[in-house]
Amino acid sequence: xxxxxxxxxxxxxxxxxxxxxxxxxxxxxxxxxxxxxxxxxxxxxxxxxxxxxxxxxxxxxxxxxxxxxxxxxxxxxxxxxxxxxxxxxxxxxxxxxxxxxxxxxxxxxxxxxxxxxxxxxxxxxxxxxxxxxxxxxxxxxxxxxxxxxxxxxxxxxxxxxxxxxxxxxxxxxxxxxxxxxxxxxxxxxxxxxxxxxxxxxxxxxxxxxxxxxxxxxxxxxxxxxxxxxxxxxxxxxxxxxxxxxxxxxxxxxxxxxxxxxxxxxxxxxxxxxxxxxxxxxxxxxxxxxxxxxxxxxxxxxxxxxxxxxxxxxxxxxxxxxxxxxxxxxxxxxxxxxxxxxxxxxxxxxxxxxxxxxxxxxxxxxxxxxxxxxxxxxxxxxxxxxxxxxxxxxxxxxxxxxxxxxxxxxxxxxxxxxxxxxxxxxxxxxxxxxxxxxxxxxxxxxxxxxxxxxxxxxxxxxxxxxxxxxxxxxxxxxxxxxxxx
Amino acid sequence: xxxxxxxxxxxxxxxxxxxxxxxxxxxxxxxxxxxxxxxxxxxxxxxxxxxxxxxxxxxxxxxxxxxxxxxxxxxxxxxxxxxxxxxxxxxxxxxxxxxxxxxxxxxxxxxxxxxxxxxxxxxxxxxxxxxxxxxxxxxxxxxxxxxxxxxxxxxxxxxxxxxxxxxxxxxxxxxxxxxxxxxxxxxxxxxxxxxxxxxxxxxxxxxxxxxxxxxxxxxxxxxxxxxxxxxxxxxxxxxxxxxxxxxxxxxxxxxxxxxxxxxxxxxxxxxxxxxxxxxxxxxxxxxxxxxxxxxxxxxxxxxxxxxxxxxxxxxxxxxxxxxxxxxxxxxxxxxxxxxxxxxxxxxxxxxxxxxxxxxxxxxxxxxxxxxxxxxxxxxxxxxxxxxxxxxxxxxxxxxxxxxxxxxxxxxxxxxxxxxxxxxxxxxxxxxxxxxxxxxxxxx
Numbered sequence: 032x033x034x035x036x037x038x039x040x041x042x043x044x045x046x047x048x049x050x051x052x053x054x055x056x057x058x059x060x061x062x063x064x065x066x067x068x069x070x071x072x073x074x075x076x077x078x079x080x081x082x083x084x085x086x087x088x089x090x091x092x093x094x095x096x097x098x099x100x101x102x103x104x105x106x107x108x109x110x111x112x113x114x115x116x117x118x119x120x121x122x123x124x125x126x127x128x129x130x131x132x133x134x135x136x137x138x139x140x141x142x143x144x145x146x147x148x149x150x151x152x153x154x155x156x157x158x159x160x161x162x163x164x165x166x167x168x169x170x171x172x173x174x175x176x177x178x179x180x181x182x183x184x185x186x187x188x189x190x191x192x193x194x195x196x197x198x199x200x201x202x203x204x205x206x207x208x209x210x211x212x213x214x215x216x217x218x219x220x221x222x223x224x225x226x227x228x229x230x231x232x233x234x235x236x237x238x239x240x241x242x243x244x245x246x247x248x249x250x251x252x253x254x255x256x257x258x259x260x261x262x263x264x265x266x267x268x269x270x271x272x273x274x275x276x277x278x279x280x281x282x283x284x285x286x287x288x289x290x291x292x293x294x295x296x297x298x299x300x301x302x303x304x305x306x307x308x309x310x311x312x313x314x315x316x317x318x319x320x321x322x323x324x325x326x327x328x329x330x331x332x333x334x335x336x337x338x339x340x341x342x343x344x345x346x347x348x349x350x351x352x353x354x355x356x357x358x359x360x361x362x363x364x365x366x367x368x369x370x371x372x373x374x375x376x377x378x379x380x381x382x383x384x385x386x387x388x389x390x391x392x393x394x395x396x397x398x399x400x401x402x403x404x405x406x407x408x409x410x411x412x413x414x415x416x417x418x419x420x421x422x423x424x425x426x427x428x429x430x431x432x433x434x435x436x437x438x439x440x441x442x443x444x445x446x447x448x449x450x451x452x453x454x455x456x457x458x459x460x461x462x463x464x465x466x467x468x469x470x471x472x473x474x475x476x477x478x479x480x481x482x483x484x485x486x487x488x489x490x491x492x493x494x495x496x497x498x499x500x501x502x503x504x505x506x507x508x509x510x511x512x513x514x515x
Numbered sequence: 516x517x518x519x520x521x522x523x524x525x526x527x528x529x530x531x532x533x534x535x536x537x538x539x540x541x542x543x544x545x546x547x548x549x550x551x552x553x554x555x556x557x558x559x560x561x562x563x564x565x566x567x568x569x570x571x572x573x574x575x576x577x578x579x580x581x582x583x584x585x586x587x588x589x590x591x592x593x594x595x596x597x598x599x600x601x602x603x604x605x606x607x608x609x610x611x612x613x614x615x616x617x618x619x620x621x622x623x624x625x626x627x628x629x630x631x632x633x634x635x636x637x638x639x640x641x642x643x644x645x646x647x648x649x650x651x652x653x654x655x656x657x658x659x660x661x662x663x664x665x666x667x668x669x670x671x672x673x674x675x676x677x678x679x680x681x682x683x684x685x686x687x688x689x690x691x692x693x694x695x696x697x698x699x700x701x702x703x704x705x706x707x708x709x710x711x712x713x714x715x716x717x718x719x720x721x722x723x724x725x726x727x728x729x730x731x732x733x734x735x736x737x738x739x740x741x742x743x744x745x746x747x748x749x750x751x752x753x754x755x756x757x758x759x760x761x762x763x764x765x766x767x768x769x770x771x772x773x774x775x776x777x778x779x780x781x782x783x784x785x786x787x788x789x790x791x792x793x794x795x796x797x798x799x800x801x802x803x804x805x806x807x808x809x810x811x812x813x814x815x816x817x818x819x820x821x822x823x824x825x826x827x828x829x830x831x832x833x834x835x836x837x838x839x840x841x842x843x844x845x846x847x848x849x850x851x852x853x854x855x856x857x858x859x860x861x862x863x864x865x866x867x868x869x870x871x872x873x874x875x876x877x878x879x880x881x882x883x884x885x886x887x888x889x890x891x892x893x894x895x896x897x898x899x900x901x902x903x904x905x906x907x908x909x910x911x912x913x914x915x916x917x918x919x920x921x922x923x924x925x926x927x928x929x930x931x932x933x934x935x936x937x938x939x940x941x942x943x944x945x946x947x948x949x950x951x952x953x954x955x956x957x958x
Contacts, residue, residue, distance in 0.1 A: 223854040227768065233760035234769070237781040237828070240821050244792060247799030303556045310553025323557055330564050332940065334882025336911040337933050340918055341567045344574070344926060379560050407542055409549035430787065437789020439885035444918065464791050464885070471795070471889045477803055489795040493788065500787045 037090065037197055044201045045083040051205070052078025052212045060214050069219035077218045080225050081208035086201035093193045101185055108178035121478075123175065130171055130179035131186065133160040149180060248493060251477070251486035258480045264487060270450035270461075272470065272481045280484045282491070284450040288367070288460035289436055292446060295371025295456065296378060296435040301428055303375070304382030311383070312390040313412055324387070331380040335440040342373040342445030355457035363447065367456045370446035374438050378431045385430065389423030390416060422506050429503035433496040439464040463488045571937075575930025581717035581732060582677035584643060585710070586625035588617060589665040590655060601659050611648035618643055618651060618670065629709040631702070638699050642712075644671035646726060646733035671719075672712055674732040674924045676703055680714055683923055720931060724897055725913070731924035734917070736932055738896050742812045742907030743881060749816030749903060750823055750880055755873055757820075758827030759862075765828075766835040767857050786825035793822050794886030802890060810891035810906035818890060819880040826879065830872020834865040867954030874947040878940050884911040910936045 053075030060066040067074070102124055113119045137143040137160055143151065151159070156171045171179075212218075256264070259280060267281025307327060311320050347364035354368075355361045393416050401411040417424070447459025448469065470485035477483070530536055535543065594613055598605050619640040626639055633639055647670035654668065655661060675695040678684035689697045706712045723735020761778075769775040797818035801807045807814045838861050846856040887893070892912050900907040908916070910932060917929040 219852065223852060226854060227764075230760045230764035230768065233757045234764045234778050236757055236761065236821075236824065237778055237785055240785060240796070240824075241781050243800050244788070244796045247796055247804075248792075251799060303560055306553045306556035307560060310550070310557060314550055314553060323561075326564070327557070327560055330560065332878065332944065333567075334884065334911050334936065334940070336882065336884040336914050337567070337571065337937070339884075340914065340929060340933060341570065343918060345566070345570050376560070376563050383560075407546045409546045410542070412549070433787065434789075437791065439789070439791045440915065443885075444915070464789070467791055467795065468885065468888055471798060472891075472893060475798070486795065486799070489792055493792050496787065496789055497784065500784060504783070 034090075034094070037194055040198060041083050041086050041090075041201050044086075044198070044205055045079040048078030048080075048082035048205045048208055049075035052208055055209060056212045056214060056216075056218075059212075067214050068217050069222075073218040073222050074212050074216070076222045077216075078205065078208040078212065080222065081211075082201050082205040084225070085204050086197050089200045090193065090197045093189075093196070097186070097189050097193070101182055101189070104185060105178045105182050108174050108181060110174060123178075126171075126175050127178045127182055130156065130160070130175060131182045134179060134183055136160075148183070151176070244493065248486050248490040251483050252490045255480055255483035255487045258483070264484075268452060270466070272484065274479070274481050278481055278484075280480070280487075281450075282488075284452050285461060285463045285466055285488070287452050288446065288450065289462040289464075291367050291456070291460060292371045292374065292442060292462060293432055293435040295367060296374035297428065297432060299372050299375025300378035300382050300431055300435075304379045304431075305386055305424065307379065308383040308386035308390060309412055309417075312387050313408065313416070324384075327380045327383055329380075330376065331384075335377065335438065336444075338373050338377050339440040339444035342369050342441055346373055347445055350457065358457075360455055360457040363457070363459045365445050365447035365459045367446065367458065367460050370442045370462075371456070373441050373445055374435050377438070377441065378435060381434065382427055382431050385427035386420070386424050389420045389427065392423070393419045422509065426503040426507035429499050429506065433499035433503070436499070437464065437492060437496050439468060443468055463492050467492070571930050571933050574927060575932075575934045577681045578720055578927045578931025578934075579717055580714040581720065582672040582680050582712055583669045583715045584622065584647070584672045584706075584712050585667065585669045586622055587665050588621040588651065588668045589624075590617065590662045592663045595655060596659075596662050601662065603656070603659065606656060606659055606662075609652070611652055614648035614651045614655075615643075618647055625711060626706070629706075629711065631705045631709060633702070634698070638696070638702055641695075642673050642676055642699065642703065642706075644673050644732050645730050647671050669715065671732045674730065674922065676712065677714075677732055678924055679703055681927070683927070720928070721935065724899065725895065725908070727895075728920055728922065731920075731922050731928060734925070734928055736910070736913060736935060738899055739908045739910045739913035739932070740935075741900055742815070742892065743910045745812035745900070745903045745907065746816040746819055746909060747877055747881060749813065750819050750877060751873070753816065753820040754823045754827055754876070755869075758824050758873075759831055759869060761824075762828050762831035762835060763857055763862070766832050767861070768853070782825050782828055785821075786829065790822060790883055791885040791889070793818050794889030796821070797886060797890045808904050808906070810894045810896070810908075811904050812892075812900065812907045812909075813903040814890045815887050815892055815907075815909060816903065818886045819883060822883065822886070823876040823880045826876035827869075827873050830876070831865070831869045834868025834872070835861060837868065838864045864956070867950055867956075871947045871951045874943050874950070878943040878947075881939060881943070882911050882936065884909075884915055887912050888915070910939075 053071050056067060056074040057064070057071055064071050105124075105127060106120070109120070109123055113123050133156075134143065134148055138148060143159055153171050153173045153176045156176060264280050264282050266283065267279060268283050269279045269281045270284050272278040272280060311324055315323060343365070347366070347369040350366065350368050350372075351362060351364045355363070355366065397415050397419060398411055401415040402408075406414065442462045442465050446461060446465060448461050448465060449459050450461050450466070451458060453460065467485045467488050470482060470488075475482045592599060594617055595609055596606055619636075622639055622643060623633075623636055626633060650670050651668060654666075673694070675684050675689075675692065679695075679700055684692070684695065684700075686697045686700060689695050689700055703712060719733065719735050721735065721740070722737045723733065724737050725735065725739075726733035765775060765778065769778075797814055801814045801817055802809055807817075842860050842864065843856050846860045847853070851859065887909050891906075892908050893916050894906060894908070895916075896906045896908055898905070914929050914932045914936065917925040917932065
């Protein structure tokens with residue numbers, strides 16, 4: 032029975048639980064709900080929950096445990112050398128799974144009669160699986176085939192066992208709920224407890240996500256640093272990965288490219304965003320503000336891939352033809368300037384709306400005091416409002432910096448792929464995010480340093496942005512305390 | 516310093532507040548300058564936005580119209596159905612090569628009928644798209660009764676013909692182009708005069724499948740639309756309940772302790788994590804560890820769900836907080852339990868705000884590209900995905916993969932795909948704004 036069908040059966044048993052439990056308790060009080068502890072629906076829900084929740088838990092555990100158990104049983108078929116080494120074992124297991132699922136497909140498609148599977152010879156497996164569209168890279172070894180056949184048999188009996196056990200648990204839960212259903216049973220409290228449990232579980236998803244991010248990147252990064260010395264990674268100045276071996280992964284050119292592009296982006300975004308915010312907060316009439324502010328925020332709503340195209344097709348060639356080539360600084364459309372300027376534009380609304388909020392939070396009394404001394408509006412802004420808002424603006428700048436560092440599509444399309452340590456802003460350089468995409472797109476082999484280096488880069492990126500965000504949060508919070 | 520006041524003989528400065536002195540004039544000039552900086556900043560930002568949208572529409576709008584050849588084709592039974600039995604199995608055996616020949620013959624005949632002379636028949640037949648035989652084959656297989664008759668068909672022209680119509684291909688570029696020669700451009704002009712080739716609205720661009728590097732004219736967005744639709748559907752189904760449940764717990768039930776503090780810090784931090792990190796998470800956990808199928812919209816949806824959750828939680832909490840405590844007190848006062856208060860009274864009142872936040876979160880998720888690249892959604896997919904477990908692409912990823920192909924015709928299509936993407940985003944944002952306007956309550 033497939034998982035979906037099993038879920039449907041469970042839902043049916045749950046619905047039955049609702050109807051039976053509700054009907055039973057109503058019958059017990061002769062149809063008078065006033066004699067019940069809870070509203071009748073709660074008894075029904077209790078029945079439905081008891082019937083489905085434990086069964087669901089059993090099914091999830093089974094789904095996770097079955098492949099692990101199968102693997103440990105099948106391993107005995109493999110040669111000892113393969114079984115002992117984790118990477119080879121992983122590969123062999125993947126092969127076994129592919130052959131096993133291919134056999135399933137072949138039986139289902141009629142290419143191999145079901146009774147022949149146990150006696151099929153290793154030589155013909157590949158050809159016969161090919162007829163049902165399962166392409167195997169090489170011929171199947173006898174060990175793999177034997178393991179796959181065992182796997183398939185045990186998986187099939189496991190499947191039957193799963194269905195039986197899950198349905199039995201569901202029925203047992205239903206029976207238990209029916210027995211517990213009495214007029215003075217505190218059904219509402221039980222149901223609410225389960226709902227609260229669900230709410231708590233949902234709120235831990237955020238923590239699980241962070242744990243997942245950190246765990247996945249840490250484990251793969253450690254594996255990478257097991258193959259490649261961390262000193263050479265963090266202090267190396269050449270980046271030349273080579274999928275046939277002999278790669279050097281010097282992180283510094285990527286860091287330089289990232290920081291250079293971020294610098295250009297901030298040089299664009301901070302003045303434009305800040306002046307726009309000052310105008311909106313201090314000068315614009317409410318009407319102008321209500322039009323301009325949403326218009327600027329439209330920029331933030333446009334997907335970054337659109338900015339990527341803009342960098343690739345419009346900004347890059349423009350900078351190349353009008354600045355870089357006349358000045359003799361290079362003839363590449365993708366460059367630090369291209370990516371930096373476009374990321375800067377993307378960050379304008381971010382800086383302007385954060386700064387706008389912060390400038391608006393500066394108490395009016397400070398402005399009034401300044402006007403009272405005869406200062407003009409711009410003098411007030413420059414000498415009173417901005418210094419008061421400075422910590423918040425710095426915080427906004429840090430957050431925007433963190434965004435610029437983590438930006439991916441614009442640099443993938445606008446910055447180029449050459450890892451270089453150069454000062455020329457019209458030269459193509461590359462960033463951490465570009466290289467993460469480059470190393471992880473297409474076929475990935477989790478045993479090679481060329482793939483794993485992306486996780487080390489990701490970890491570094493995560494740590495850098497995290498630090499910037501925490502710093503920004505700290506600065507902003509500290510500032511807020513002054514006026515509230 | 517004190518001498519002046521001590522002597523009491525300060526030089527008289529004749530000044531009036533009605534007449535500006537030099538210093539005041541300078542200060543006022545600085546004021547105007549400062550104000551204009553703000554205006555200039557806003558003008559630059561909006562001008563760049565306008566320029567960006569303008570270039571995208573200028574380059575992309577043409578992709579909705581495509582050069583199509585229209586001419587009568589004789590579906591000769593001798594080639595298309597050698598057995599004459601109109602048996603679907605026999606018909607399906609005739610490959611696109613056979614249909615290609617039928618098209619070639621028909622086009623040459625149509626040209627001869629219109630009196631257009633040719634130096635070399637190849638010049639004309641090369642103008643038929645490589646995707647056209649498959650189009651004709653589908654027409655015939657859909658209705659085998661047409662075999663033996665002559666029907667008027669509309670098939671795709673070569674991508675270069677389309678480029679010539681749209682100004683992308685000129686006589687100068689054709690000199691260096693292996694796919695088309697200037698002579699053929701003259702031929703296209705004649706054919707255009709004879710009504711054999713023209714630009715028509717191109718449904719295939721919106722609903723068709725992607726096509727290989729050599730036939731940009733046949734590339735369509737269909738698979739990307741399906742992938743994006745599956746993902747949006749799954750993201751709503753997953754992230755709305757989880758996000759609302761988490762917000763209800765944090766806002767209404769959670770005690771103030773370290774655990775809830777930790778959750779809060781996590782949520783605000785996840786909202787700022789670079790999107791590509793979520794892609795790494797998806798690759799490592801969902802694909803490598805949990806063995807979900809690569810390139811599937813299911814994995815894409817899971818990754819986007821995790822990315823959207825913080826947005827939804829932040830919006831939901833804000834709108835839960837906006838429901839006044841008096842509502843809760845009233846419900847508790849008539850004997851509702853805490854849970855009933857929240858689900859029967861607070862949540863319905865907060866719903867418009869929650870939905871607005873969800874739609875805006877979805878709009879962000881719809882435009883997200885980087886994490887989807889890492890989980891393999893950039894792969895070349897030629898079959899419509901039937902379930903979320905099948906390989907698919909997504910709209911923004913299609914934009915990227917077309918932009919990275921060599922033929923300039925794909926740049927046009929990339930911009931066209933952006934227009935489709937932006938249309939969806941505009942609709943979503945307008946719905947969100949209308950929802951807010953319509954249901955927003957000020958307490």
